[in-house]
Amino acid sequence: MTRAVRKHVWVLSLAVLLALLLAVTKLIQPSFGVSGLESVARAALPFAFATAGMAVVVIVGGIDLSVASMMAVCAVTAAVLMERMAGVPALIIVLAAGLLMGAINGALIVLTRVPDIVVTLAMLFVWEGAALLILETPGGAVADWLEAGIRGSFLIDGLPKALLAIALCVALVWVPIRRAKLGLSIYAVGSDELAAFRSGVSVGWTKVGAYGICGLFCAFGGLSLAALTGIGEPVPGPYLLASVAAVVLGGVVLGGGKGGLLGPILAVFILRIIRTILTLLAVDPNVTTIIEGTIMVAVVMLGTAVTRRRGSQ
Amino acid sequence: MKNLIYGAATISIAASLASAVYAAGHNAYTIGVSNTVQGNGWREQMICAMQAQALVEGDVANLIVAHRNTDSAGQLEDINNLIEAGVDAIVLNPSNPDALNSALEAAMAQDIVVVAVDAGVTAEGAYILSNNQEEYAYLGAKWLFEQLGGSGDVVYMRGIAGVSADTDRDNGFKRALAEFSDINVVHEVFTGWQQDQGKQQMFDFLATGIPFDGVWTSGIDNVIVDAFVESGAELVPIVGADNAGFVQYLTEVEGLRGAAVTNPGSVGGAGIALAVDILNGEAPDSKTVLVDPVLWENGTDAGRATIMAAQNPNLDPEWPVSVTVPGWTDYTMQQIIACEGPGDG
Numbered sequence: 006m007t008r009a010v011r012k013h014v015w016v017l018s019l020a021v022l023l024a025l026l027l028a029v030t031k032l033i034q035p036s037f038g039v040s041g042l043e044s045v046a047r048a049a050l051p052f053a054f055a056t057a058g059m060a061v062v063v064i065v066g067g068i069d070l071s072v073a074s075m076m077a078v079c080a081v082t083a084a085v086l087m088e089r090m091a092g093v094p095a096l097i098i099v100l101a102a103g104l105l106m107g108a109i110n111g112a113l114i115v116l117t118r119v120p121d122i123v124v125t126l127a128m129l130f131v132w133e134g135a136a137l138l139i140l141e142t143p144g145g146a147v148a149d150w151l152e153a154g155i156r157g158s159f160l161i162d163g164l165p166k167a168l169l170a171i172a173l174c175v176a177l178v179w180v181p182i183r184r185a186k187l188g189l190s191i192y193a194v195g196s197d198e199l200a201a202f203r204s205g206v207s208v209g210w211t212k213v214g215a216y217g218i219c220g221l222f223c224a225f226g227g228l229s230l231a232a233l234t235g236i237g238e239p240v241p242g243p244y245l246l247a248s249v250a251a252v253v254l255g256g257v258v259l260g261g262g263k264g265g266l267l268g269p270i271l272a273v274f275i276l277r278i279i280r281t282i283l284t285l286l287a288v289d290p291n292v293t294t295i296i297e298g299t300i301m302v303a304v305v306m307l308g309t310a311v312t313r314r315r316g317s318q
Numbered sequence: 319m320k321n322l323i324y325g326a327a328t329i330s331i332a333a334s335l336a337s338a339v340y341a342a343g344h345n346a347y348t349i350g351v352s353n354t355v356q357g358n359g360w361r362e363q364m365i366c367a368m369q370a371q372a373l374v375e376g377d378v379a380n381l382i383v384a385h386r387n388t389d390s391a392g393q394l395e396d397i398n399n400l401i402e403a404g405v406d407a408i409v410l411n412p413s414n415p416d417a418l419n420s421a422l423e424a425a426m427a428q429d430i431v432v433v434a435v436d437a438g439v440t441a442e443g444a445y446i447l448s449n450n451q452e453e454y455a456y457l458g459a460k461w462l463f464e465q466l467g468g469s470g471d472v473v474y475m476r477g478i479a480g481v482s483a484d485t486d487r488d489n490g491f492k493r494a495l496a497e498f499s500d501i502n503v504v505h506e507v508f509t510g511w512q513q514d515q516g517k518q519q520m521f522d523f524l525a526t527g528i529p530f531d532g533v534w535t536s537g538i539d540n541v542i543v544d545a546f547v548e549s550g551a552e553l554v555p556i557v558g559a560d561n562a563g564f565v566q567y568l569t570e571v572e573g574l575r576g577a578a579v580t581n582p583g584s585v586g587g588a589g590i591a592l593a594v595d596i597l598n599g600e601a602p603d604s605k606t607v608l609v610d611p612v613l614w615e616n617g618t619d620a621g622r623a624t625i626m627a628a629q630n631p632n633l634d635p636e637w638p639v640s641v642t643v644p645g646w647t648d649y650t651m652q653q654i655i656a657c658e659g660p661g662d663g
Contacts, residue, residue: 037402040424044398051391142481143390143414156420234390234417242389277395284399287661290356290385 015256015308019271022304026278033285039162045277046165047155050229051076052273053171055248056255057179058107058222060269063252065215066195066261067114067121072223072248073241074132075106079227081136084145084237092148100224106132107220111213129245136239145237155232171270174225178218179266191215196262250301251276256308276301346379347597349590350400352410353385354393359636360583361411364436367587367641368409369659370649375594381659390417397421407431407593409586412439415482431596435589437482438606445596447589449581450608451483455490455536457613458557458579460497462532465555465575465617469500470531473523477511477536484508487536504530509538520545530554537581539564543571560614560628562635568616568625577615578625580640584654585609588646609643 010017030037055072062069079099086095114124155167182188190211193201202208226244231237253259254276255269279300283293351368355361365385372381382403384396390413398421400408408425412418412434422432422441432444439446462472474491477484495501505523509516516538523530524545532555535542539558546553556576558564565578588609595601614628615621628639632655641654 034402034404036404041402044395044402048391048395048398143417152420230389230391233394233420234414235419236390236414236417238390238414238417240389242391243387280395281399281402284382284384284396285403287380287382287403290383294386 016265016268016271018308019255019268019275023271023275023278026275026282030278030282030285033282037285039158041281042163043156043158043165043167045274045281046167046171047233048280049273049277050155050167050171050233051226051242051244052247052251052277053270054174054222054226054229055244056251056269056273057175057266058219058226059248060252060255060257060264060266061179061191061215061222062121062219063257063259064195064261064264065191065212066198067212067215068125068249068259069107069110069216069219070122070125070245071106071110071128071132072219072226073244074129074136075103075220075223076226076230076244077136077239077241078106078132078139079103079224080230081140081145081227081237081239083228083231084147085140087148087151087231088146092151095148096151096228099228100221103220103222103224103227104217105220107223108213108217110220111216114216115209115212133241136241140237140239143236143238145231147231147235147237151228151232152235155229170229175222175266175270178221182218187211187214192262194261247273247276253305254301275304346377347406347594348380348382348404349378349593350397350403350405350408351381351383351385351586352393352396352400352408353383354388354390354411354413356385356387359634360638362634363583363637363641363654364411364586366654366657367582367584367647367649368590369657370653371587371590371647372659373653374648375590377594377598378590378660380661381590383659388413390414393418394421397425401425401428401430405430406597407433409433409435409589409593410439411436411586415440431593433589433593433596435585443605445592445602445605445607447585447592447607448609449585450610451486452490452493453608454579454581454611455487455534456494457490457611458577459491459494459534461577461613461615462534462555462557463494463498463501466501466531468498471502471504471529472532472534473520473530474503474506475516475519475533475535475538475542476506476508479508484536491534504528509536511536511538513538513541517541517545521549524549524551533557535559537561539578540567543567543574543576547571560638560640562629562633562637562639565614565625565629565639568614569622569629575617577613577617577621579613580611580638582609582638582640582643584638584641584643584647587649587654588643591646591648609646612640 058072082102083099086098110125110128114121155170157166158164159166159169190206193206194208194211198208251272252269254272257264257269279297353361372378393413408430415438418439419441422444425432426443434444434446436448507519520542533542534557537559540563542556553573558578560578560580567574568576614624616625641651
């Protein structure tokens with residue numbers, strides 16, 4: 006029991022912090038309730054998927070700077086396709102496109118041996134241009150069921166559909182992979198590439214797989230953007246840096262090999278609820294980002310200090 | 319860590335109690351503002367106009383400003399947060415006319431007044447207050463064609479294809495053109511509202527040697543004057559916007575005959591005034607309110623006097639120089655420069 010707690014101390018602390026922040030929100034704004042939870046969950050949707058994708062490539066020891074651009078490509082593809090064809094096939098095409106874009110990123114890194122950060126920086130511009138080619142100005146349409154799928158609560162009040170969508174999509178993709186050979190390989194390559202290679206892990210294919218999963222999560226992110234706005238926007242949103250921040254805050258080690266997806270997604274909710282609190286308190290907008298950044302650094306520093314002390318005991 | 323969290327919670331509770339006491343003492347409106355472009359002179363003037371107008375409106379106790387660089391999904395988040403904050407009205411500069419409807423409809427369902435400034439939204443029931451872009455183009459084009467004596471060749475430098483402001487301005491330009499049958503458009507280009515692009519295009523036109531008698535620009539103006547001066551070409555009448563740089567040229571560049579048409583970012587302040595009017599039960603008859611532009615020319619004494627009066631060295635050089643919207647805003651020049659809303663300072 007204590008061992009399990011110690012192993013997951015970071016994720017548990019994040020959950021406690023999130024609960025406390027929700028309580029603070031309720032104290033500041035007594036009317037904050039079901040609709041507030043729903044809007045926080047909806048706001049978290051694109052960030053959560055971008056973060057999940059980023060977390061997977063960080064665990065394999067890389068980084069993907071093109072997440073926001075891939076999301077934009079998927080969002081405009083969804084909006085263009087759904088204007089012309091049925092929603093379900095369009096959805097499948099978008100998910101396939103995301104997977105393919107991610108795999109291309111991974112393949113380029115493996116084949117060219119150029120560092121991840123350089124390849125994905127270049128691909129950031131490539132995918133950004135592709136999104137503009139698909140749709141020059143914001144437009145298109147989104148299937149009604151997709152828009153309705155993230156609005157309101159499921160079965161009971163206070164269980165936002167958007168939250169359920171995040172949990173389902175991430176679990177469906179990640180849980181089977183995490184338990185399969187690919188999941189083990191991802192962690193192995195992330196902690197020590199050479200050791201993994203000598204143990205018979207196919208480093209190249211593992212990386213392509215990890216980047217492909219990232220692309221798939223970006224496709225979910227793009228779909229959620231389209232579902233939120235009802236249109237496709239070709240210009241990438243602020244998801245790159247936000248996802249790196251959430252990954253770090255979520256306890257994933259930037260060098261790779263350590264961490265999971267639950268922590269980063271909790272971190273996404275923490276960052277969203279902090280913005281809600283700052284809006285409720287009418288904090289000067291120019292000060293808001295300073296506070297967000299300070300809280301992030303403070304939490305990571307405190308967390309590192311705590312876990313290091315625990316580890317040395 | 320626990321102590322820190324407890325500390326933070328205590329501070330938050332104290333802050334919320336303080337603001338509750340403040341609100342109880344004044345018993346007036348809270349207005350939320352949402353904007354998605356930060357660091358652009360026009361938008362910063364818009365935000366400061368909102369702050370200044372909220373300060374002078376007696377009925378506004380608090381202004382919550384969500385002002386950052388983000389996409390439509392981020393603006394949805396901000397609007398939803400403003401709804402949670404219990405605002406009485408939301409004044410926004412929409413990132414897209416269609417993308418925000420879900421949040422705006424949710425706001426209006428709770429009797430929150432929604433006013434879109436600068437650009438429209440398609441959500442039914444929302445008020446729209448913006449500069450009259452068609453009139454903006456018509457005024458400037460008509461002035462230019464009159465300067466040419468009703469006949470001649472002009473260069474038509476537009477903004478961005480497909481953007482509603484450009485489409486509206488094109489309608490206004492075409493309306494003026496229809497009134498002057500002897501005016502020909504020799505070059506029509508999109509500057510993309512980019513200074514360097516517009517300047518290069520003018521260099522190219524001057525280099526081709528095809529003569530023209532006047533230039534109409536969609537706000538990329540001072541660099542066009544630069545292009546003439548740098549290539550040594552003889553200046554022709556030029557129409558621009560009331561950007562500080564162009565307005566300064568109108569008073570300083572020798573031989574420049576030109577006019578600035580106002581496109582004030584201070585429509586933001588007018589948006590706050592409109593929201594307060596609606597909350598006080600004085601809603602206008604139409605859901606769409608257009609602010610008509612004014613033309614300042616440097617050829618007449620009255621025009622020159624207006625231009626001189628509008629210039630203020632304390633103004634941010636990136637701001638449009640028309641800092642008020644007559645008939646709507648009530649603040650002073652000092653107040654908009656101070657950029658402080660109710661509860662600040």
